[in-house]
Amino acid sequence: MRRLLIVALLTLLAVPTAIAVEPDEIISDPALESRARALSKELRCMVCQNQSIDDSDAPLAHDLRVLVRERLQAGESDQQVIDFLVARYGEFVLLRPRFSWHTALLWFGPATILIIGAFGVLVLARRYRATRAAEQETLTAAEADRLSDILRGGRQ
Amino acid sequence: MIAEFGHYALVLAFALALVQASVPLAGARKNDPVLMAVAGPTALAQFCFIAFAFAALIICYVRSDFSVLNVFENSHSAKPLVYKLTGVWGNHEGSMLLWVFILSIFGALVALFGANLPARLKANVLAVQSSIAAAFLLFILITSNPFLRIPEAPFEGRDLNPVLQDPGLAIHPPLLYVGYVGLSISFSFAIAALIDGRIDAAWARWVRPWTLLAWIFLTLGIAMGSYWAYYTLGWGGWWFWDPVENASLVPWLAATALLHSALVMEKRDALKVWTILLALLTFSFSLIGTFLVRSGVLTSVHAFANDPTRGVFILGILALFIGGSLALFALRAPMLKQGGLFAPVSREGALVLNNLFLVSACATVFIGTVYPLALEALTGDKISVGAPFFNATFAPLFIPLLVVVPFGPLLAWKRGDLLGVAQRLVGAAAVAVIAVAVVFAMEGGGPILVPFAIGLALYVMAGALTEIVERTGLLRVPLATAFARAEGLPRSAWGAAFAHFGLGITLLGVIGETQWSLERIAELRPGQSISIRRYDLQFDGMATRQGPNYRDLAAHFTVRRHGDIVGVMEPAKRNFPSRATATSQTALMTRGVSQLYLSLGDANPDGSLAVRLYYKPLVLLIWFGALVMAIGGVLSLSDRRLRVGAPKPARSKAALSPAE
Numbered sequence: 169m170r171r172l173l174i175v176a177l178l179t180l181l182a183v184p185t186a187i188a189v190e191p192d193e194i195i196s197d198p199a200l201e202s203r204a205r206a207l208s209k210e211l212r213c214m215v216c217q218n219q220s221i222d223d224s225d226a227p228l229a230h231d232l233r234v235l236v237r238e239r240l241q242a243g244e245s246d247q248q249v250i251d252f253l254v255a256r257y258g259e260f261v262l263l264r265p266r267f268s269w270h271t272a273l274l275w276f277g278p279a280t281i282l283i284i285g286a287f288g289v290l291v292l293a294r295r296y297r298a299t300r301a302a303e304q305e306t307l308t309a310a311e312a313d314r315l316s317d318i319l320r321g322g323r324q
Numbered sequence: 325m326i327a328e329f330g331h332y333a334l335v336l337a338f339a340l341a342l343v344q345a346s347v348p349l350a351g352a353r354k355n356d357p358v359l360m361a362v363a364g365p366t367a368l369a370q371f372c373f374i375a376f377a378f379a380a381l382i383i384c385y386v387r388s389d390f391s392v393l394n395v396f397e398n399s400h401s402a403k404p405l406v407y408k409l410t411g412v413w414g415n416h417e418g419s420m421l422l423w424v425f426i427l428s429i430f431g432a433l434v435a436l437f438g439a440n441l442p443a444r445l446k447a448n449v450l451a452v453q454s455s456i457a458a459a460f461l462l463f464i465l466i467t468s469n470p471f472l473r474i475p476e477a478p479f480e481g482r483d484l485n486p487v488l489q490d491p492g493l494a495i496h497p498p499l500l501y502v503g504y505v506g507l508s509i510s511f512s513f514a515i516a517a518l519i520d521g522r523i524d525a526a527w528a529r530w531v532r533p534w535t536l537l538a539w540i541f542l543t544l545g546i547a548m549g550s551y552w553a554y555y556t557l558g559w560g561g562w563w564f565w566d567p568v569e570n571a572s573l574v575p576w577l578a579a580t581a582l583l584h585s586a587l588v589m590e591k592r593d594a595l596k597v598w599t600i601l602l603a604l605l606t607f608s609f610s611l612i613g614t615f616l617v618r619s620g621v622l623t624s625v626h627a628f629a630n631d632p633t634r635g636v637f638i639l640g641i642l643a644l645f646i647g648g649s650l651a652l653f654a655l656r657a658p659m660l661k662q663g664g665l666f667a668p669v670s671r672e673g674a675l676v677l678n679n680l681f682l683v684s685a686c687a688t689v690f691i692g693t694v695y696p697l698a699l700e701a702l703t704g705d706k707i708s709v710g711a712p713f714f715n716a717t718f719a720p721l722f723i724p725l726l727v728v729v730p731f732g733p734l735l736a737w738k739r740g741d742l743l744g745v746a747q748r749l750v751g752a753a754a755v756a757v758i759a760v761a762v763v764f765a766m767e768g769g770g771p772i773l774v775p776f777a778i779g780l781a782l783y784v785m786a787g788a789l790t791e792i793v794e795r796t797g798l799l800r801v802p803l804a805t806a807f808a809r810a811e812g813l814p815r816s817a818w819g820a821a822f823a824h825f826g827l828g829i830t831l832l833g834v835i836g837e838t839q840w841s842l843e844r845i846a847e848l849r850p851g852q853s854i855s856i857r858r859y860d861l862q863f864d865g866m867a868t869r870q871g872p873n874y875r876d877l878a879a880h881f882t883v884r885r886h887g888d889i890v891g892v893m894e895p896a897k898r899n900f901p902s903r904a905t906a907t908s909q910t911a912l913m914t915r916g917v918s919q920l921y922l923s924l925g926d927a928n929p930d931g932s933l934a935v936r937l938y939y940k941p942l943v944l945l946i947w948f949g950a951l952v953m954a955i956g957g958v959l960s961l962s963d964r965r966l967r968v969g970a971p972k973p974a975r976s977k978a979a980l981s982p983a984e
Contacts, residue, residue: 190925191847191934212708217622218566220710223559263710270705274695278688278717285680292676293668300665 189222190230195237204237207246211236211253212263220263327392330380331471334421337373337428338461340366344454348447352519360443363450364435370457371432378412378425381470385412391477394418394470400483400902402873410494411484416618416634417470419497423614424460426498426505431457434509441526448516449509456508459641467634483902486874492552500545500572504610506538507579510586511607514600515649518656523596531603532586533961539579540957546572547950558908558923560938562837562946565714567622570693571613577686578606581679588672592737594664595672597657602679604653608646609690615642621697667739674732674740681725688717726780729827730787733820748794752786777835785828788821819960823953830949833917836942844937847928856939859920860884861893863933874900876909879924879933883913890915895924895935917944 351359925934
């Protein structure tokens with residue numbers, strides 16, 4: 169069912185079944201075009217469910233793709249284009265959220281869990297060493313000899 | 325009347341579920357065998373009633389009984405029979421019914437095959453299992469009744485969403501649900517152990533095969549869904565880091581971790597408390613996935629707030645089962661006996677590392693999925709977390725895991741020899757180095773990470789074979805001897821080798837598709853052609869075809885390679901008059917493990933046609949690898965020690981055969 173929901177929503181949104189990047193959008197300068205494609209993958213089509221404007225065939229995504237290309241052709245840097253879109257649509261347009269106080273937990277979460285887990289593993293390893301050290305203390309040299317005698321005897 | 329019978333059967337199943345959730349529990353407390361014995365028959369009866377309700381809904385669909393609201397909204401008399409059947413779970417109410425139906429199958433299986441379980445454990449497990457069933461049956465009866473009637477029956481139904489009229493719907497949801505719901509068994513076993521305050525040997529023996537079974541289905545379900553999206557959505561993507569997909573990936577990662585930690589518990593009696601916690605978390609993630617998808621919260625937090633009945637109900641179920649189970653864990657875990665110890669460098673140690681990385685990866689996906697929802701609910705800030713975030717955080721956690729994978733099966737239990745294992749992996753490392761060099765030479769200036777990624781994939785694959793090659797003595801002893809030994813190897817060793825090999829295959833496919841895909845976007849008139857790699861596709865013209873309940877407008881392309889015709893591709897626009905909607909049917913041509921992928925855009929008034937063409941190298945390996953992983957799971961499941969009740973060391977046939 170999981171995917172069905174997106175699929176269902178996509179169809180509703182994309183009534184004219186066009187493909188994402190349309191032939192007439194492509195600009196002639198290949199370097200600019202590939203920058204536009206890379207940028208498009210980072211930008212969200214705001215009326216779609218979790219789709220980049222590069223993937224979406226919604227009219228809004230088309231408008232945004234054209235807008236990105238216009239600004240790139242006007243000589244703006246990638247960052248300037250992104251800043252412009254964020255100023256216009258808010259941070260919601262970014263598929264990779266900016267690092268700030270309200271996304272700190274998001275960006276640090278995975279590393280934090282890894283570190284906590286690694287700490288747990290270290291504790292486990294220390295416990296093993298401590299137990300082993302304790303075990304070794306309990307066996308005297310004479311006991312060890314006897315034990316090896318018994319073991320050898322058992323084999324024969 | 326059949327709908328009313330179905331509805332009534334659900335009510336009876338709910339009543340039985342309440343009995344099953346309480347009486348055996350009381351019996352286990354009082355040590356009353358009669359009360360405990362109630363669990364088995366009620367589990368079977370509950371299964372029968374839910375099966376009856378499910379069959380009733382199927383009959384309503386097959387008969388196109390549009391007086392039933394659910395059938396009216398999701399079916400059409402002209403729809404082919406197979407989509408009438410699959411349409412049963414192509415909607416919210418029906419899919420929830422499928423969910424509890426599968427839950428009741430698992431309950432019945434425990435009742436049937438649990439004869440060798442201690443009576444108290446069995447009673448507790450079935451009681452917990454039934455409490456989940458009771459909660460979801462109540463959810464269906466109150467908020468999602470599929471048997472509601474319309475007072476004046478319409479003549480025709482509204483039809484199933486055309487995108488869902490695909491064979492994928494027949495396979496994907498049932499597979500995924502068996503996976504999701506199958507994880508409830510290890511959850512129920514974990515709760516039962518906590519209730520009893522002890523983990524006995526039977527517990528360890530039961531958890532792994534059941535988790536394995538759920539994992540196999542989850543693996544296949546996710547892979548199938550991924551392929552379905554790939555050929556349906558029309559832009560060639562196979563994984564979108566969509567919350568709906570993540571909702572299935574998170575339990576898969578957790579279940580994979582659980583499989584490995586359960587191995588340590590079963591073989592070495594260690595990591596018991598952790599395994600219990602992981603079993604609880606894994607099913608909790610399943611439940612959260614159900615909540616995310618079924619509550620409507622993903623579409624928009626506001627949509628959820630406007631019609632909160634379903635969402636709040638599932639949220640209540642979540643709070644009850646996740647909160648309750650974790651509270652029980654906090655209460656009882658200190659009482660459980662810690663298991664055996666092991667050196668950091670050992671098979672156990674490697675499996676702990678596996679768990680560390682898998683659980684971190686799982687947490688990453690989980691945080692990324694729920695963070696925007698939580699942030700919006702708490703502060704009103706709207707942010708998006710999409711593919712760029714997940715690619716940037718998931719990969720760094722998965723790469724170290726892939727480096728460790730081949731070490732695991734080669735290390736000895738309890739105390740291993742890291743240097744020795746590294747020496748045995750020299751062959752695999754050599755394969756990787758050669759691959760890096762070859763790819764580097766071929767690429768000549770592409771992204772530097774690509775050759776290393778290919779090298780890593782081949783290292784994982786070669787590493788997976790290392791154990792098999794060593795244990796059979798292949799290349800050292802006569803072939804016949806090696807075969808005899810191969811036959812005698814425990815199935816679980818084969819299972820691990822297959823699963824790890826499959827992981828490498830999938831990785832290879834992922835790299836090939838993401839790094840070497842080619843794309844052409846063009847507008848073509850009849851007679852014009854478009855070329856990609858060594859293929860030329862000539863657009864011959866358009867034709868219409870009439871289907872049972874749709875009309876295709878298909879474009880005919882002749883595909884040539886070096887001038888020789890290799891086939892035709894016919895992507896189409898499919899119009900469904902019943903819903904006045906159209907879908908785009910992509911055309912795929914498989915060449916080895918690579919594919920040509922063609923989808924249609926708009927036709928222009930001047931007769932030209934917009935097309936999107938891809939060459940996707942190695943793309944089929946993504947799903948083929950998942951299939952190999954699942955085969956590994958099946959092999960492992962068929963291992964003797966899982967089929968026989970007691971964990972006896974498997975005596976290899978080869979050791980007894982005269983060939984030795």
